[in-house]
Amino acid sequence: MRILVRGGLVVTAAEEMYADVLVEGERIAAVASPETAEGWLRGVDRVVDATGKYVVPGGVDVHTHMEMPFGGTVAADTFETGTRAAAFGGTTTIVDFAIQKVGGSLREGLDAWHAKADGKCAVDYGFHMILADVNDATLKEMDGLVGEGVTSFKMFMAYPGVFYSDDGRILRAMQRAAHNGALPMMHAENGIAIDVLIAQALAEGRTDPRVHGEVRKALLEAEATHRAIQLARVAGSPLYVVHVSAAEAVAEITQARDLGLDVFGETCPQYLFLSTDDLARPDFEGAKYVCSTPLRPAEHQAALWRGLRGNDLSVVSTDHCPFCFTGQKDLGRDDFSKIPNGLPGVENRMDLLHQAVVDGHISRRRWIELACAAPARMFGMYPRKGTIAPGADADLLVYDPAAKHTLSAATHHMNVDYSAYEGREVTGRADLVMSRGQAIVEGGRYFGRPGDGRYVERATCQYLNGG
Numbered sequence: 001m002r003i004l005v006r007g008g009l010v011v012t013a014a015e016e017m018y019a020d021v022l023v024e025g026e027r028i029a030a031v032a033s034p035e036t037a038e039g040w041l042r043g044v045d046r047v048v049d050a051t052g053k054y055v056v057p058g059g060v061d062v063h064t065h066m067e068m069p070f071g072g073t074v075a076a077d078t079f080e081t082g083t084r085a086a087a088f089g090g091t092t093t094i095v096d097f098a099i100q101k102v103g104g105s106l107r108e109g110l111d112a113w114h115a116k117a118d119g120k121c122a123v124d125y126g127f128h129m130i131l132a133d134v135n136d137a138t139l140k141e142m143d144g145l146v147g148e149g150v151t152s153f154k155m156f157m158a159y160p161g162v163f164y165s166d167d168g169r170i171l172r173a174m175q176r177a178a179h180n181g182a183l184p185m186m187h188a189e190n191g192i193a194i195d196v197l198i199a200q201a202l203a204e205g206r207t208d209p210r211v212h213g214e215v216r217k218a219l220l221e222a223e224a225t226h227r228a229i230q231l232a233r234v235a236g237s238p239l240y241v242v243h244v245s246a247a248e249a250v251a252e253i254t255q256a257r258d259l260g261l262d263v264f265g266e267t268c269p270q271y272l273f274l275s276t277d278d279l280a281r282p283d284f285e286g287a288k289y290v291c292s293t294p295l296r297p298a299e300h301q302a303a304l305w306r307g308l309r310g311n312d313l314s315v316v317s318t319d320h321c322p323f324c325f326t327g328q329k330d331l332g333r334d335d336f337s338k339i340p341n342g343l344p345g346v347e348n349r350m351d352l353l354h355q356a357v358v359d360g361h362i363s364r365r366r367w368i369e370l371a372c373a374a375p376a377r378m379f380g381m382y383p384r385k386g387t388i389a390p391g392a393d394a395d396l397l398v399y400d401p402a403a404k405h406t407l408s409a410a411t412h413h414m415n416v417d418y419s420a421y422e423g424r425e426v427t428g429r430a431d432l433v434m435s436r437g438q439a440i441v442e443g444g445r446y447f448g449r450p451g452d453g454r455y456v457e458r459a460t461c462q463y464l465n466g467g
């Protein structure tokens with residue numbers, strides 16, 4: 001198949017230009033002026049008219065949890081439903097988290113996640129590995145995984161007894177990463193202190209979802225962020241801090257980056273568009289907004305936007321981890337600490353960030369940088385993913401910047417019974433979603449099949465030395 005996408009404004013992280021894009025098979029063959037492309041018209045199978053639209057790279061969401069066992073239940077999107085929803089929302093690559101079990105090997109964890117995902121996905125997918133049990137054997141296994149494209153490893157300073165690693169284990173894994181090129185990812189919250197505050201709150205009879213936000217204090221996010229940064233400095237490794245929500249944590253990352261350290265921050269749309277007001281919704285509705293790090297008072301958002309503009313925050317991912325309100329969030333009706341942590345959002349990220357362009361928070365190119373190019377670079381997939389250039393995978397969107405639509409559980413494709421953004425109107429939507437040259441979503445209809453998405457073997461982080 002040869003497809004010519006004509007007449008659109010091509011937007012990448014680096015530039016904007018009116019240009020035509022020639023797709024041959026699974027790759028982008030050329031990007032050229034309309035005059036040059038005129039000569040290709042006769043040799044193509046299909047011409048897509050993108051007049052009045054943007055032509056942008058497919059979204060790259062580097063933080064999802066499809067069918068993740070967590071909080072006594074399993075995240076509601078499978079790799080099949082979750083990646084289809086991603087496609088509808090203009091995301092054509094995800095990186096999900098395979099999980100090592102305590103007492104188990106990394107290999108077993110990775111094999112288990114391949115078994116869940118292989119042959120099911122609508123879009124391309126890679127894996128990070130969650131280190132739940134750092135020991136001599138695990139550290140040796142890390143080297144091997146880096147060699148097969150699993151080049152980033154998440155650890156948790158939160159969730160004692162579940163995924164928690166103490167500082168010694170974290171330091172050892174970071175030392176290994178300094179040696180094998182892996183990128184350590186950190187869930188930075190002081191989980192030991194948080195557990196004390198949870199027990200105290202429950203003893204006082206404070207059981208509502210809003211208390212989740214009160215005990216998971218911004219200072220305990222900042223403290224853990226600071227500690228993770230110092231541990232990485234001691235180990236000589238880079239560090240990627242996931243789901244940053246507190247202004248005080250952004251300040252720690254800013255300070256580290258001002259020193260020229262390879263410290264990177266990620267935030268998510270829920271921290272930019274939602275707040276503790278949502279956690280405080282009555283009739284247990286706040287449970288829909290329970291995630292960790294938690295939503296913060298709206299005052300924190302200015303620091304997040306500033307961080308995104310100035311590159312102290314480098315990536316926006318979703319941390320998509322959906323649990324239904326009925327039957328899953330319910331588990332914590334009498335005890336907020338039993339509400340499964342996580343929000344749905346894989347389908348909404350590209351449009352919410354485009355809304356941020358409309359609202360004047362970020363520029364159009366920064367939208368593409370944060371949502372496509374930077375995540376691809378951070379996790380070793382650039383320029384195959386994250387840009388529009390000859391040789392890149394033909395993952396692209398014909399994006400209508402004027403299309404208004406309302407986010408709602410009634411119309412979304414995520415396998416979850418609520419939308420965190422119910423009733424919110426956004427401006428902008430992908431008319432056409434192409435994954436490796438195949439139109440998988442067009443005019444609101446899905447034309448793909450489970451298994452279209454392929455596993456992406458990733459290189460190591462392409463961003464070191466403060467980039």
Ligand code: URP
Nearest residue numbers: 291292293319321341342
């Ligand atoms: O609440 C969240 N974020 N759930 C997913 C697991 C994690 O910590 O990323």
Ligand code: ZN
Nearest residue numbers: 187242243292
């Ligand atoms: Zn986390």
Ligand code: ZN
Nearest residue numbers: 222223226252
């Ligand atoms: Zn500090």
Ligand code: ZN
Nearest residue numbers: 063065319321
């Ligand atoms: Zn997560």
